[in-house]
Amino acid sequence: MILSSADCKNEEHWFAMRVVGYRVDNVVRKRLDEVGIRYFQPMHEVIRRRGEKVKKELVPVVGGLFFTYGLEPDILQQCAKCDGKLQFIYPRGYKITDRIIIPNVEMENFIRVAGANGSAYLTAEEADRAIGKKVRIHGGTFDGVEGKLVSKGRGKTLIVEIGVMAVSAKVAPEVIELIE
Numbered sequence: 751m752i753l754s755s756a757d758c759k760n761e762e763h764w765f766a767m768r769v770v771g772y773r774v775d776n777v778v779r780k781r782l783d784e785v786g787i788r789y790f791q792p793m794h795e796v797i798r799r800r801g802e803k804v805k806k807e808l809v810p811v812v813g814g815l816f817f818t819y820g821l822e823p824d825i826l827q828q829c830a831k832c833d834g835k836l837q838f839i840y841p842r843g844y845k846i847t848d849r850i851i852i853p854n855v856e857m858e859n860f861i862r863v864a865g866a867n868g869s870a871y872l873t874a875e876e877a878d879r880a881i882g883k884k885v886r887i888h889g890g891t892f893d894g895v896e897g898k899l900v901s902k903g904r905g906k907t908l909i910v911e912i913g914v915m916a917v918s919a920k921v922a923p924e925v926i927e928l929i930e
Contacts, residue, residue: 762820764857766839766850767829769814774835778816781836785828788819790857792864792915811864812915817857822849856910859895863910864917882909884929887921899926 769778775791782789792811797804816836818825829836840848852860882898887908897910900918908926909918 764817764819764852767816768839771835778836781832790817790861859910863919886927889925
C-alpha cells in the first residue's frame with residue numbers, strides 16, 4: 751500500500767525503510783532500540799568460517815531492509831538522528847513524500863512466520879510464481895496466520911507475502927484450514 755505523508759501523519763503504521771551505507775545495520779538497530787521505535791529486520795542464521803573457527807551468525811536476510819512502526823513524524827525525527835542512514839522507501843514513479851506502508855495484519859503475520867526457526871525466505875517474484883490457495887493455520891507457532899499454501903512433495907509450505915518480500919515455513923497438513 752502506498753500513502754502520501756499527508757494521509758498517515760496521525761496514525762501509526764508499518765513503514766518499509768532502507769539503511770544507506772556499508773555495515774550500518776547494527777548502528778541503526780542500536781539507535782532505534784535507544785529511542786524506543788518498534789522495528790523488524792528479517793534475520794537468519796548463517797555459518798561463517800573465519801580461519802580455523804566456524805560459528806553461527808545472525809545476519810539480515812536483505813541487507814539494509816527495515817520495517818519501522820509508529821507515527822511518521824516521530825520516525826522522521828529519529829531518522830535525522832541516524833545521520834541520514836535510515837530512509838523511507840518510496841516506489842519508483844511516485845513522489846518522495848509517498849511511503850510504502852504495510853497493513854498491520856499482514857506485517858504481524860510476516861513477523862510471526864519470519865521469526866520462526868527453519869523458515870526459508872523468498873523474493874516477492876518467487877512468491878508470485880507460487881500457485882496456491884489462501885489458508886489459515888490453527889495451533890502451534892503460526893496459530894491464526896493466513897497465507898498462500900504451496901504443495902512441495904510430501905510436506906506443505908505456507909507463504910506469507912507483504913509486497914516487499916515473502917517468507918515460507920513448513921506446516922503440518924492437519925492444522926490448515928482452507929479459506930478460499
